[in-house]
Amino acid sequence: AQSVTQPDIHITVSEGASLELRCNYSYGATPYLFWYVQSPGQGLQLLLKYFSGDTLVQGIKGFEAEFKRSQSSFNLRKPSVHWSDAAEYFCAVGDYQTGANNLFFGTGTRLTVIP
Amino acid sequence: DTAVSQTPKYLVTQMGNDKSIKCEQNLGHDTMYWYKQDSKKFLKIMFSYNNKELIINETVPNRFSPKSPDKAHLNLHINSLELGDSAVYFCASSQDSSGSGTQYFGPGTRLLVL
Numbered sequence: 374a375q376s377v378t379q380p381d382i383h384i385t386v387s388e389g390a391s392l393e394l395r396c397n398y399s400y401g402a403t404p405y406l407f408w409y410v411q412s413p414g415q416g417l418q419l420l421l422k423y424f425s426g427d428t429l430v431q432g433i434k435g436f437e438a439e440f441k442r443s444q445s446s447f448n449l450r451k452p453s454v455h456w457s458d459a460a461e462y463f464c465a466v467g468d469y470q471t472g473a474n475n476l477f478f479g480t481g482t483r484l485t486v487i488p
Numbered sequence: 489d490t491a492v493s494q495t496p497k498y499l500v501t502q503m504g505n506d507k508s509i510k511c512e513q514n515l516g517h518d519t520m521y522w523y524k525q526d527s528k529k530f531l532k533i534m535f536s537y538n539n540k541e542l543i544i545n546e547t548v549p550n551r552f553s554p555k556s557p558d559k560a561h562l563n564l565h566i567n568s569l570e571l572g573d574s575a576v577y578f579c580a581s582s583q584d585s586s587g588s589g590t591q592y593f594g595p596g597t598r599l600l601v602l
Contacts, residue, residue, distance in 0.1 A: 407590075409593075411529075415595060415596075416492075416578060416593040416594055416595040416596050417531075417578065417580075417593040418593075419590050419591075419592075422590065461529060463531065475521070475533045475536055476521075476523075476531075476533065476591060477533070478530070478531040478532070480528070480529070480530050481529045481530070481531075483529075
């Protein structure tokens with residue numbers, strides 16, 4: 374069965390510091406992987422996605438993620454965090470095998486940015 | 489223009505009532521979804537609709553029923569509301585159900601059952 378694990382519930386970083394948010398998945402085939410961001414009181418916005426090809430994926434707002442099949446991971450990175458990056462981050466795997474494009478989400482990582 | 493919109497944004501109601509949440513997308517997408525986000529921010533798929541056909545119905549109570557009057561709308565009806573239904577409900581849409589399509593989310597409807 375598909376599942377997504379985000380081991381870090383809450384991360385605090387200083388503005389300008391680098392960031393890595395961890396994501397591990399379980400899926401019976403080649404996964405479709407996504408990172409979404411949710412700002413307080415807002416809906417979800419797609420940061421980036423991986424389907425195939427280059428395992429290093431570039432997204433919006435300076436984010437990137439690397440797919441590592443051997444580790445079943447899809448970690449999100451940013452070299453220099455801005456205060457506006459404070460939000461909730463969700464990793465998700467797309468379940469396309471059932472004929473529906475359902476997303477299964479991890480429990481999220483809350484990012485706090487300190488000046 | 490808002491791509492995926494939901495109304496109302498906030499909904500406060502009493503136990504036992506029946507309520508509806510509306511969702512509209514102007515992206516011309518074929519597939520729409522409803523997700524529930526609980527108090528711990530966990531997001532779970534409830535329904536997905538493709539061309540007015542229910543593709544998958546996760547294990548949600550039959551008090552919840554999606555209604556799609558046309559391809560651009562997927563409304564969520566909830567009967568006999570319970571305290572545990574309090575959550576944020578998100579509507580989303582994608583071009584198709586192939587799995588590679590990006591899902592675009594609405595702003596959410598915050599439901600509080602008293």
